[in-house]
Amino acid sequence: MITNFITWALRNRILVLLIATGVTLYGVIAVKNTPVDAIPDLSENQVIILTEWMGRNPQIIEDQITYPLVSNLQGIPKVKNIRANSMFGMSFVFVIFDDDAEIYWARTRVLERLNYAQRLLPEGVIPTMGPDGTGLGHVYWYTLNAPGYDLGELRALQDWYVRFALQTVDGVSEVSSFGGFQRQYQVVADPNKLRYYNIPLVELNRQIAANNNDVGGRKFEQSDIGYIIKGSGYIKGIKEIENIPLKTVNASPICVKDVATVQMGGDLRLGIIEENGAGEKVGGIVIMRYGENAKDLIKRVKAKIPEIEKGLPPGVTIKTAYDRSDLIDATIATLKNAVIEEIIVVALVLLLFFLHVRSALIVIVTIPLSVLISFIMMSWFGITSNIMSLAGVALAVGDLVDAGIVMVENAMKSLSEEVES
Secondary structure (H helix, E strand, C coil): CHHHHHHHHHHCHHHHHHHHHHHHHHHHHHHHHCCECCCCCCCCCEEEEEEECCCCCHHHHHHHHHHHHHHHHCCCCCEEEEEEEEECCEEEEEEEECCCCCHHHHHHHHHHHHHHHHHHCCCCCCCEECCCCCCCCEEEEEEEECCCCCHHHHHHHHHHHHHHHHCCCCCEEEEEEECCCCEEEEEEECHHHHHHCCCCHHHHHHHHHHCCCCEEEEEEEECCEEEEEEECCCCCCHHHHHCCEEEEECCEEEEHHHHEEEEEEECCCCCCCECCCCCECCEEEEEECCCCCHHHHHHHHHHHHHHHHCCCCCCCEEEEEEEHHHHHHHHHHHHHHHHHHHHHHHHHHHHHHHCCHHHHHHHHHHHHHHHHHHHHHHHHCCCCECHHHHHHHHHHHHHHHHHHHHHHHHHHHHHHHHHHC
C-alpha cells in the first residue's frame, strides 16, 4: 500500500503540491483562529447555582434550600454528579455534566428545573445561576487608582459604572467587584422606643420599603397641552428616610427618626483587598466566557478601558493588577523560538551529513507542514493553543525529523545502488 501511494505521488507531483499548498493555507487560518491561552482548561463541565438567604445558619440553609434544589435537579440528562455546599446565608449547588455536553444546553436544562424547584423554596428566596465561565476564566484584574477618594465612593463607582461598561465587551461573562465598602443606608432601631410606640419591627421595614417607590400617574390635558403626572418617591438621602411617617399618636406623626437612627455605612465585609502593601484597593475581575480566546478578549478589554476612563471623576484611573496576556505571550514566544531553533539545527545537520540540498529540503519542509496539520487537528477537536499543546508540538518535531531522515537516507541509498548497478 505504501509503495502504491509513493508511486502515485511521484506520478502526480502537481496534485501533491496543490494539496500541500491547500493544507498550508488551511493551517495558517487554523493558527490564527485557534483560541490562545497560557494553560489548558481542565475544569469540569459544570453549572453553579447560588442562592442567598442572609441571616440563616448553615443547617437551615441545608434543609430549606440546598436539599430541595439538589433533589429536584436529579434526573437531568447527561448529569455526572451533583455537589452542594451550605454555609451561613448562602447555598452553592454544583451540577457537573458529562464532558461532551454543550455548556449552554446544560444551562438551559438547569434553568428549566430551577423554575419548578423555586416554588419549594422560602418566600423571597430566588436561586441564580453562576456566570458561563470556568475556573480559569479570571483573565484580567484591575484596580481603581484614585488618591483622595474613600473606599465607599470607589466601590460605588466600580459597581455602578466601570463594571457595567466592561460587561459590554464581547466575550466577557461577568465582571466581579472586590474591595471597598458597599455603601448602604442603615436604620438602627431602638427596641425600647418601638415598644413604647407599639410599632413592630416588621411595620418599620414595610413603611420604609413602601416609601421608596415612584408612583405612576396619568396624562392631564389643559389648554390643548398634555402633561404627564407621576409621583417621585425614591429615597435620595438620610433626611428623607428619617421623615418617613410610621403612625399617628394624638394627631402627631411618629417618624422613623423618633424610633431609630439612620446613617450611611458599609455592608459587612469578610476580608480586604490590598495591593503590594500600599493599602486597600477597589477593583474588579474580568471573567472570560466559556470557549473564548483569552488573548483576544484581553485586547478588547484594554481597548475599552480608555473609553471608560473618560467618564471617571478627575484623578481616577484604571490600573492593571493581573494580565494573563503577558504569560500567554511569553509562552508562545518561548515555544516559537524552540521550534525555529529546531528547524535551523536540523537543516544544518542534514546539509552537513547529506551534502545534498534537495534531500535536506524534503525533511525540512515536513516540519512546518506537520506543525500546521497539528493546528488543523487542534481546531477540529476544540483544543486551545496553550503551554501543554504547544510543548507537545515542539517535542514532536524531533520524531518527525527522525522519520524523515530515515526515509530520505533509504531513498538515497536505493537510488545510489541502482546507479551503480
